[in-house]
Amino acid sequence: MTALVPIGEFSRLTHLSVKTLRYYHDIDLLSPATIDENSGYRRYSTTQVGSAQLIRRLRDLDMPLPEVRTVLAAADPETRNATMRAHLERMEAELTRTQQVVASLRSLLGPIDALAVEYRSVAALSTLAIRAVVARRDVGDWCGAVFPQLYITAEQHGIEITGPGGATYSSEFFEHDSGEVVAFVPVPAGTPVVEGLEALVLPPARLAVAVHAGPFEECDRTYGALGIHVAEHDVAIPDPIREIYLVGPNHTDDATTFRTEVCWPIQHAA
Template sequence: MTATVPIGEFSRLTYLTIKTLRYYHEIELLEPVSIDPGSGYRFYSTAQVDQAHLIKRLRELNMPLPEIKAVMAAPDQAARDAAIRAHLERMEAELVRTRDVVASLKSLLLPSARISVEYRSVASHPAVAMRKVVAREDCGEWCEYSFGSLYERLAAVDLAPAGPGGATYAPSFFEEDRGEVVTFVPIEARHRDRFDAASVLDLPARRFAIAVHAGPFTDFDRTYGALGSHVAEHDSALTEPIRENYLVGPGDADPTDYRTEVCWPIGRL
């Protein structure tokens, strides 16, 4: 059995202010079951209490109002639950990101550890590769997709990588938050004819100053800052893409175990 109550009573039942209930009516999120034609006073059904509670919790989870409207308009319970689960997954990912940023910020309060820099001359070698101009915010998603595609190509011809996968980042990627990113997986030269020519890239021979970044990418900028400063103070950098080698990366381990070589080009062989 349900009952109809005035807006003030409904406010007490739902812990939503009258001002909020009026606003939700205006945007057609939670509409009263009837409005007195003379006074304009709003009345709600007790059957709407659960809806109001759901809206309140979704707002506490920072779900945008358009998304809440979509949840409330879902054709059935399964569709509604799926929309809520998707938002919760996004929030959980944001919590992980926040945790990592907090840890990184705390590390800034500690004395900087001296970075270990290795110098290495790397010969030219072939790799299967994909390239795309990518915005920084989309880089992680694109790298995940492209590496998946590259390793699938190797598996299709029953080949193992000749070394760890990596990527190069054009200067504009850092300067403008958008630039060409080339993902690659090394192969042996004798196997290059097993791929179409367009998908094989010859990475140029270079001499690098190299530092290893341990852990997730949240404080990647600190490794870049330390290595780049070392190069500026002791060497002469080339204005060309920086190369990263993913010794242990996504798909291989927990983020705390990631190990990434940052390779700063300082000379041609």
């Protein structure tokens, strides 16, 4: 049998404070079943306990109020479950990111390995490429999308890939958190243009090169160490930095096994 209970009793039934229940009423998230016209006392139906408990759990999971409304208003279980599933997936992604940051912070507590720097003069390099202006926060997803396109398209057209793929990063990418990124795979000179890809020749360059081994989140440590070395021993030029993915974001490699050459452009020796 359904019963009506005052707000204090409903608070005990649901583990939601009276203040919280009043707030949920004010924003029309969970309204009382009845309100006394004279006293203003709120009474809740015992049939509302399940909704209140659901709200409490969703808010404990930091679900935004508009999404909580969507769950409560869902006319069918499929709609409700889809909203909750999407939120859980976002939370799982955030948990993964937090775990990665924690692991990276722990690595800062340990000793820094000596950085091996190699100097390399490279000739012009023929490539097939995809370029775009990319925000720093989106670069991982962007690389994850375009490198499979590069490798698979080359394979479909019978184009030989002559070495590991890579990317160039403009100065604006670092200075403004958004800038041109060019993903490329090396191919023989004279390779015909393929629809959707750009035939790009990377210019010859003098590079200071260091290898980053480990997750992408810790690549800044290699950048920092290599940049310090260049600042103290060479003259940097503002050409795009190149990354060469010895193991990395092609269409098969696991993102946890990155092994990347970071190539810093410098002036040619006198």
